[in-house]
Amino acid sequence: MxxxxxxxxxxxxxxxxxxxxxxxxxxxxxxxxxxxxxxxxxxxxxxxxxxxxxxxxxxxxxxxxxxxxxxxxxxxxxxxxxxxPALLPKDALGREKVRALAAMIGCDMHPINNKRILEYLRNSANFDESAIEQWCQHWIEEGFQALEQILSADTERGDYCYANQVSIADAYLIPQVDSAKRFKVDMHQYPNIQKIYTTCMALPAFxxxxxxxxxxxx
The missing domain is CATH 3.40.30.10 (Glutaredoxin)
Structure with missing residues (x-):
């Protein structure tokens, strides 16, 4: 193949x-x-x-x-x-948790800030670049606030989004953090997210x- x-x-x-x-x-x-x-x-x-x-x-x-x-x-x-290597946990509940974290990013955060949405805001809604940046910051921060709360409440979480296992949730998170930095989101507000980012970026695959x-x- x-x-x-x-x-x-x-x-x-x-x-x-x-x-x-x-x-x-x-x-x-x-x-x-x-x-x-x-x-x-x-x-x-x-x-x-x-x-x-x-x-x-x-x-x-x-x-x-x-x-x-x-x-x-x-x-x-x-x-x-x-x-x-498996990027989903072996148990059904663990897989649900990982998929839920991934969906928070992939369904509710990333699509709102992608190129076609921003082009529409520029060309049809007459947003200037300052308004575009504020738009992106708002939706990323809203998503990260919820994600940070979930990560903080998970007493069994290790170095990654789920337990001590690299998962697809981490694969979704790291690009979203890069996007957040590009739109000047203050990542100090999200210590758990930032720690996961730092841990993942130490790995060659990332x-x-x-x-x-x-x-x-x-």
Missing amino acids: TLKMYGFFRSGTSHRTRIVLNLKNIEYAFEGISLAKNEHKTADFKMKNPQGFVPVLEVDLAHGSETLLQSPAMIEWLEEQYPE QKAAPQNQPDAI
Whole structure:
């Protein structure tokens, strides 16, 4: 099985997928799709993903190729196809907790601050750059306040989002922290989140996945 990912270095969804691929030591080819140059809007790319979203994962299988869309589904597929090292706990309740943390970020925080929303605010709602930054800060801080509270209340949590196990929740969190820093969110408000970020960024898989270390970084 061979894999090829189409992504963008600063895309949070691409970033979280890279982290999972690296944690599982999966080799993959890469082709950059520049969101800055609107390459995701081209007819050629929309043949791969009609939504024009990154990442896209192409998988060559024995019976032919498949195109995988949407990073949450890709990450679940990678967990099933490459079960070791496991990025979900063995028990059902643990898996629910990890998926819930990931969904808080992937469903309720990240989408509100992505490129297409910000473009609409600029072009149709006449937001200036100061208002854009305030928008992003508001929704990130609202999400991080809730996440910080959950992490603080978990007496069994270790160095990561869940227990002492690196999980898909960490793969979702680290790109969101990078986004928060880009929008000048004061991370001192969230000591547990910041500690998890520091712990994860000491691991090679997370370092290798960092936006500045990608071949398409600008």
